[in-house]
Amino acid sequence: MKNIKYIFIIFTSLLTNFYSQTKSSELVPIKDLIPNIIIELKYATTDNFFEQKLYASNECYVLKELADKLIFIQDSLNKLKFFNGKSFPKGIGLKIWDGYRPRSVQYTMFEIFPDPTFVADPKSGSTHNRGGAVDLTLVDLNNGEEFNMPTGFDDFSDAAAHDYPSDLLTYEQFQNREFIKKIMTEVGGLDLYSAEWWHYQLKNNKDFPLLDFQVK
Ligand SMILES: [Zn+2]
Helix, strand or coil, rough: HHHHHHHHHHHHHHHHHHHHHHHHCEEEEEHHHHCCCCCCCCHHCCCCCCCCCCCCCCCCCEHHHHHHHHHHHHHHHCCCEEECCEEECCCCCEEEEEEECCCHHHHHHHHCCCCCCCCCCCCCHHHHHHHHHEEEEEEECCCEEEECCCCCCCCCCCCHHHCCHHHHCCCHHHHHHHHHHHHHHHHHCCCEEEEEEEEEEEECCCHCCCCCCCCC
């Protein structure tokens, strides 16, 4: 009986060791891994809710684990040539508005808009500060045109929520919101955020550290 207990302890410690070795908190540049993804970091411009340029560059980094899921999602979307009565000769693709966000930027945002429904309190940190979240929409890869969604990015209103009533949206907006949710959660295995249709994150976010460096 004692031996079995020891074997069990050795086995579980080997497993823990293996797990910690394979789980990487490394951030990777998405565009290098997915060349046809569109990156438009709103916080690298002044065209955002805070009306300030908060990032030094338009380069988007995320955790390797999240990047792997985005590769799979993009591949699946690229193959879709027909959706909701429209044809997409080059398929559908992702457009990224935000990924990794330095924690110092989180402090700036929260100072300007201290509403934790839309801007996470920097004391506990945002999933974006871990590189484990993305804000995104869908585009037609033929012309780069964005899908018609219930709101634009960082529209901090009730209409941005996943449970905003469908009868207050156009049929197309409702279909598109449901579609992006299905793709990101069911194909990608990511968690949604109920208040923002554009935000998706790793389920195990808390396993990764809060970071604070600017991408140059
Ligand atoms: Zn977000």
